[in-house]
Structures are given as C-alpha cells and as structure tokens.
C-alpha cells in the first residue's frame with residue numbers, strides 16, 4: 001500500500017509531467033474504481049490546464065484552470081505511468097498489466113499518463129477548490145506531518161489526558177493526516193518511545209510540552225523526509241512514476257524486521273511484532289520506553 005512518501009513521490013513525478021499542460025483527452029476504461037467516476041468526469045477534465053500538483057495526507061491534488069481539483073487516492077495498488085512519447089525512456093516493467101490500465105490521460109504535448117490499479121481500491125473525485133476543506137474526505141483531517149502545524153505544542157495538546165497508546169494516537173488521521181503504520185513504527189523507534197505507552201504519559205497537563213515530545217516530532221519529520229528523498233532519487237528521468245514502489249523497504253529499522261537485531265549501536269535488543277488495533281507494530285522493547 002502506498003504510504004505518504006510514495007504518494008509525495010508520485011505527486012512530484014506528476015508535477016513534472018502535468019503542470020502548465022492542457023488535458024486533451026481522458027479515456028475511462030471502466031465505469032468505476034472503488035467508487036463510480038463522477039458524472040461528466042472526462043468532459044470536466046478535457047480542455048483544462050493543470051495549474052499545480054500537491055498532496056494532502058495521502059491524496060493527490062491536481063488543481064485545474066476551471067477552479068476544480070482532481071483528487072486521486074491510490075488505494076492499495078494504484079500507480080501512474082508516464083509516457084512522454086519518443087523523448088523519454090519508458091520502461092514497461094514486468095508487473096505492469098495493461099488490463100489494469102483504467103484511466104488514460106493524454107496531454108496536449110503528447111504525454112500520456114496512465115492510471116493502473118489491479119485491486120481497484122483507488123478512486124478519483126472532482127471537487128471545487130473552494131469546497132475542498134469542507135469536503136467529507138478532507139474536513140476531519142488533522143495536520144500534515146511535514147507542515148508547521150505539527151509541533152511540540154500541538155502534539156502535547158493532542159496527547160494530554162489520553163489513556164490510549166501512542167501508536168493508536170499517532171495513527172489517528174484526525175490528529176496527524178497521512179502518517180501510516182510503517183512510519184509510525186519507525187518514528188517511535190527513532191525517538192525511543194514505546195508504542196504501548198499511554199500517549200498522555202509524555203504530555204504535560206499544563207504549561208510547555210513534555211521533554212519527550214520534541215524528539216518525537218523530529219523523528220516523524222526525519223523518517224518521512226528520508227523516505228521521500230529515497231523516492232525522489234529513484235524517479236528515473238521523467239519516465240516513470242510508480243505509486244507502489246518498494247525501494248524504501250531496505251531502510252526500515254523496525255518495520256517488518258521481527259526477530260532482527262535492533263540497529264541502534266548501544267542496544268542489544270531484538271525487534272518484536274505485536275498487533276495493535278488489527279495492525280502489526282514492530283518495536284524494540286529494550287530501547288523503546
């Protein structure tokens with residue numbers, strides 16, 4: 001499943017291919033993905049200039065000259081393939097099955113952008129920019145993990161008085177938007193905090209934030225930033241944007257490393273896997289307190 005860094009990588013790839021370009025033709029090869037496409041979806045995209053690409057949580061946002069925003073969620077297996085015509089190196093990787101190409105977008109400059117999604121949990125919406133913040137998919141989203149609103153004061157207030165464990169609070173999309181299972185595990189390990197500790201236990205009841213909050217904020221930014229950098233360096237010369245890339249997985253310190261040795265130099269611990277709210281949590285009980 002694409003997590004925030006993968007989505008950010010896709011946004012950057014699409015930005016290079018689409019921003020400032022006119023959408024000439026949109027072909028829908030089925031009536032629905034996870035949900036039906038909006039009425040007159042193709043007609044409302046065709047002829048529009050793409051003003052910019054951005055990301056909110058795990059949503060891809062393409063702002064159009066009409067004042068609408070094309071919203072794309074990649075679901076479990078969605079990805080984009082960019083074919084810039086003869087000028088680019090386009091590699092059909094083995095996993096790419098054209099039967100799962102569901103949306104084909106042709107830009108006026110000859111670039112073809114194909115949305116491929118074998119499991120079809122992804123979806124596309126068209127929302128007026130002015131209504132985006134109040135849209136049901138967006139109105140309850142918390143702060144961006146890489147934005148200025150995620151800071152010690154905010155997190156201290158979010159944790160204050162909470163008996164819920166840290167893992168669950170960090171996974172709560174109403175508090176931090178787009179931070180998924182892998183990066184919560186990694187950030188907790190980096191900051192030396194146990195996923196089973198009560199969130200309220202590292203917050204102060206009043207006054208300034210608890211001293212363990214700042215390292216957590218820094219760790220969240222750090223694990224995401226490093227993953228995005230890894231994604232960016234793997235975007236090959238404009239040719240190929242892949243929402244299901246697996247290249248970050250070599251860098252995980254705890255995620256999917258059950259029974260592995262803790263990577264912290266001073267720690268002799270072993271990575272454990274437990275299940276919290278139906279999701280696997282990986283952590284080192286020796287150095288995460």
Ligand SMILES: [Zn+2]
Pocket residue numbers: 262263264267268269270284285286287288
């Ligand atoms: Zn450890």
